[in-house]
Amino acid sequence: MPSVPAIWTVWLVxxxxxxxxxxxxxxLGRDEDDELILGESHDRVRVEQAIIxxxxxxxxxxxRLVLWVLGATSVVVAVYYIHDMISRFR
Numbered sequence: 001m002p003s004v005p006a007i008w009t010v011w012l013v014x015x016x017x018x019x020x021x022x023x024x025x026x027x028l029g030r031d032e033d034d035e036l037i038l039g040e041s042h043d044r045v046r047v048e049q050a051i052i053x054x055x056x057x058x059x060x061x062x063x064r065l066v067l068w069v070l071g072a073t074s075v076v077v078a079v080y081y082i083h084d085m086i087s088r089f090r
Contacts, residue, residue: 011074018063
């Protein structure tokens with residue numbers, strides 16, 4: 001039983017970090033436009049969009065990693081409680 005608070009603490013830290021990362025990504029991508037820029041007069045906009053896209057592409061693997069670890073931790077928590085429930089009924 002002493003491992004239960006540690007499991008929940010790890011899960012909660014991962015959940016908070018996932019939400020913080022999602023907020024960061026949404027703030028970072030709020031200025032991104034999904035437009036095709038054809039004219040050369042809009043080079044400044046094209047460069048700005050390229051910078052934003054590069055930043056978003058850097059954060060994407062971190063987001064995936066945190067999501068997978070959060071999912072795995074959620075499975076560990078569920079399996080722990082299912083195992084505990086089954087062992088109590090035996």
